[in-house]
Amino acid sequence: METGKTIAVVTGASCGMGTEFVRQIGEQKPFIEEVWAIARNREALEKLQREVSKVRVFALDITSPKDLDTLAAALRQERPRIAWLVCSAGAGVQKTVEETGLSDLQNMIELNCTALTAVTKLCLPYCKKGHLLLLASGAAFVPQPGFAVYAASKAYVLSFARALNVELKRSARVTAVCSGPVDTPFLDKMGGKEQMPAYKKPFIASAKKVVKKALKDAERGRELSVYGISMKVTRIFCKIVPHRMIMRCMYGDKRGA
Numbered sequence: 001m002e003t004g005k006t007i008a009v010v011t012g013a014s015c016g017m018g019t020e021f022v023r024q025i026g027e028q029k030p031f032i033e034e035v036w037a038i039a040r041n042r043e044a045l046e047k048l049q050r051e052v053s054k055v056r057v058f059a060l061d062i063t064s065p066k067d068l069d070t071l072a073a074a075l076r077q078e079r080p081r082i083a084w085l086v087c088s089a090g091a092g093v094q095k096t097v098e099e100t101g102l103s104d105l106q107n108m109i110e111l112n113c114t115a116l117t118a119v120t121k122l123c124l125p126y127c128k129k130g131h132l133l134l135l136a137s138g139a140a141f142v143p144q145p146g147f148a149v150y151a152a153s154k155a156y157v158l159s160f161a162r163a164l165n166v167e168l169k170r171s172a173r174v175t176a177v178c179s180g181p182v183d184t185p186f187l188d189k190m191g192g193k194e195q196m197p198a199y200k201k202p203f204i205a206s207a208k209k210v211v212k213k214a215l216k217d218a219e220r221g222r223e224l225s226v227y228g229i230s231m232k233v234t235r236i237f238c239k240i241v242p243h244r245m246i247m248r249c250m251y252g253d254k255r256g257a
């Protein structure tokens with residue numbers, strides 16, 4: 001299938017962790033000939049291209065079927081070998097379901113689940129022996145009242161990544177990235193660090209470190225990349241403690257206890 005260049009494809013490349021993936025892959029993987037940087041903000045992608053010369057700009061909205069066709073056509077035409085696929089585009093709204101507008105709820109599901117699945121499906125035929133990094137979240141580990149749809153969408157990503165990793169039978173490796181809070185524009189879009197629950201604030205990580213670890217974990221063939229001791233402990237905690245008990249302690253839920 002592949003005859004063209006060896007490339008990386010990164011969604012959500014215009015800021016945050018996506019930009020950092022483009023930088024680290026572009027600068028540290030000499031065999032990568034092009035990094036296809038995907039996001040809606042063309043200006044930000046062109047700025048990144050001036051910094052990382054391998055960048056090829058794809059100003060696309062991955063929730064739009066028409067824009068997905070553009071990506072599919074470029075893949076058909078170039079027939080690249082995708083050594084790295086990073087699905088970093090994502091959105092979160094930290095409010096209760098009742099407080100959140102329907103379009104925001106739908107956008108979280110469309111972007112975090114549907115578009116991520118579509119980009120993965122389109123790229124998969126070109127990913128032989130490649131690494132797929134799907135950005136889930138520590139929010140995937142337990143239901144989160146007040147962040148319900150986001151956490152559910154990330155539980156989808158985690159489940160999808162793990163199952164796909166087995167389906168691919170090592171013809172390509174899939175790693176789900178489950179970080180806690182990371183210092184990116186994502187936090188500002190959710191109302192800034194001030195709006196975050198106090199217990200999360202001390203654990204805000206740098207995008208550089210989370211991305212570095214994710215790339216290393218993917219190269220080691222790990223199905224999960226969990227940055228930081230606090231998230232590793234959280235993950236184990238969420239595996240052994242009943243979720244209704246966690247929700248009761250953290251969110252004061254008395255139902256079903």
Ligand SMILES: NC(=O)c1ccc[n+]([C@@H]2O[C@H](COP(=O)([O-])OP(=O)(O)OC[C@H]3O[C@@H](n4cnc5c(N)ncnc54)[C@H](OP(=O)(O)O)[C@@H]3O)[C@@H](O)[C@H]2O)c1
Pocket residue numbers: 011012013014015016017018038039040041042044060061062063087088089090091092111135136137138178179180181182183184185186187189
């Ligand atoms: N930051 C955190 O605390 C944190 C923690 C755990 C997991 N995560 C997850 O990690 C991933 C990266 O997060 P981040 O912090 O880097 O987020 P971010 O700084 O908000 O960046 C999100 C990226 O997604 C792109 N995007 C949004 N809608 C899009 C669309 N319709 N089509 C194409 N691109 C779109 C944005 O670019 P445009 O606006 O230019 O399109 C931007 O490049 C996300 O999936 C997030 O859920 C983040």
